[in-house]
Amino acid sequence: MTRVRLADVAKAAGVSPATVSLVLNDAESRISDDTKERVRRVAHEVGYSPNPIARSLRTRVTGTIGLVSDRIATTPFAGRMLAGAQEVARENGRLVILVDTDGHPEIESDAISTLVNHRVDGMVYASMYHRVIPAPAGLPAGTVFLDCRPEDGGYPAVVPDDYSGGRVATQELVDAGHRRIAYIDNDEDRPVAAELRLRGYLDVLAESGIDPDPALHVFSPTSAAGGQQAAAELFALEPAQRPTGVFAYNDRIAAGVVTWAHRHGIRIPEDLSIVGYDDQQLVASELDPPLTTVSLPHTAMGRWAMEVALGLRETDTESPHLMDCPIVRRASVGPPAHLGSARDPRVAD
Amino acid sequence: MTRVRLADVAKAAGVSPATVSLVLNDAESRISDDTKERVRRVAHEVGYSPNPIARSLRTRVTGTIGLVSDRIATTPFAGRMLAGAQEVARENGRLVILVDTDGHPEIESDAISTLVNHRVDGMVYASMYHRVIPAPAGLPAGTVFLDCRPEDGGYPAVVPDDYSGGRVATQELVDAGHRRIAYIDNDEDRPVAAELRLRGYLDVLAESGIDPDPALHVFSPTSAAGGQQAAAELFALEPAQRPTGVFAYNDRIAAGVVTWAHRHGIRIPEDLSIVGYDDQQLVASELDPPLTTVSLPHTAMGRWAMEVALGLRETDTESPHLMDCPIVRRASVGPPAHLGSARDPRVAD
DNA sequence: CTGAAAGCGCTTACAG
DNA sequence: CTGAAAGCGCTTACAG
Incomplete structure (x- = not known):
């Protein structure tokens, strides 16, 4: 042709x-x-x-944005970041060149130099979960960090506001009348998000005049199996000491709690309220009852990152932009049962 | 610089x-x-x-492959297709330009012409689930269809072998000794996959000398809530007529069956065996017990598509390449309970 | 108001 | 064995 x-x-x-x-x-x-x-x-x-190639050669602008990510394409709920970023690019007539490094540093550094060499007009560097990392070498100035931030600053960055997410989850339970609220924490590599959510939880308890009970702060791997075990641990407490509400580090843990509850005849939310985190697609909404959870604003973060990459939005490069994590209310939170009125699981099974 | x-x-x-x-x-x-x-x-x-731009202008090869998809980036389990395709591109020094059309035909046709205009060396057209579709206008010859096929042929295409997936799921149950095997079908838009899996199910029953019982072929929306309802429907049958094994159209339905079983004191796999489909990340493996399921070969399909787009692999353009859907055995299948030995759910609750 | 010319950074016949 | 020249398809000072 x-x-x-x-x-x-x-x-x-x-x-x-x-x-x-x-x-x-x-x-x-x-x-x-x-x-x-x-x-x-x-x-x-x-x-x-x-012919855009000819034009690019002459003008030195290519109309392309490089998007390098560690495994973003294979993490189910992070695809929305990609979608958000891609959407903004498209709306502005830009093309995104995607390279998924699968977490390999050598692939990553190759990808960065390839993209720079291809004269992308801008770059976004995405992580599959909220992290603080050393800035990879070779990243052009103005590279936008998405769902991560460089430990020494110097680049625009957007991350979820996990502290306020932790607050909002806890507040939801407090507002429903709960006083004995457990936090099932992430026991793995202690990502920033775990610390932030914990602080949000603790601060809301304090503000609500609730003394935090250390027995109610338990740890779990971020899996449904972990959630089941954490629930068992919590319900092994004396009836009066058990939680009436649980805030889980993520939806997978929450799913485990739900499963454990079903197996022990504990009704949600009548006997136990639960709030998750992530609003994981095809999971949170599929639980029975559908899970009230805090959503990670992946699409919004992806859009934001691309907007600054395209120069559509001003930002500073010292502190990361905190993106709101709104609560999504479904049906797993209700008023607390009267203390001791929950059926004893050890009897129920 | x-x-x-x-x-x-x-x-x-x-x-x-x-x-x-x-x-x-x-x-x-x-x-x-x-x-x-x-x-x-x-x-x-x-x-x-x-400078790759200068080189491209002269040689007319850009080293880029266009990947247009309807919503692939926002569908959790299809990200692996993207990852597989991207990986092959990278291994071969090519860059992938991604555009997610979010299912809008106008965006799609813009995307196609933009990509063609940008002189991509090849193109893959991806769908988020197995479909047969009219080929979009403007697609260059040799465009590879990924997880979909053009109704009139003419392009290389790769789709999952859902017929044999339906067989393998059913066979798994037959091999475990089940004779009363239900199929919870997709009641929605009857995608090709539903038809193919049903045929696989029916053929294996026939080959195993099992008379299909129409009461065991039920329909459900593809959600956990649908799965719960389908399970209820199945267990409303006379005890002797109930299934001892269930093949669910997908993992979400299977998850609903599992939930329903937990709530009614039906043990899996002791009282009921279940096989899902999709091997959905963070779902199938998280169920309790972990779900035996048929996996959709997203990564392999993505790799295959990119390989033919790069001319690394020969194929014909008339019939689609069928990609094997292997079973992944976890813990939801066992030998059938003796007929009638399952606890009656109407008593259990 | 419009055209001729140079140049973006390469590759590739064509000479020698 | 190597160089000079043209050309890929645009854009943009510079003239007029």
């Missing part, structure tokens, strides 16, 4: 290539309306569309 | 640009080893790396 070039429309319109270029980029108003009109018509008639 | 150009290394090495180009692309062996050596050394010293 031989494509029509700018020179072809110039010839067909009886003007110079320069003129065609000028009117098609509506760069200068000095061209007569007459000529403009004719050039545009001819260009349209012959189906001309500029 | 002013980059070093080919002309710079030519000057530094005291040769012509042509020579530099020739040795760096090791195009011709006619250059003296001496010169080659020197050029390479100088190029390395000055940190030269060719």
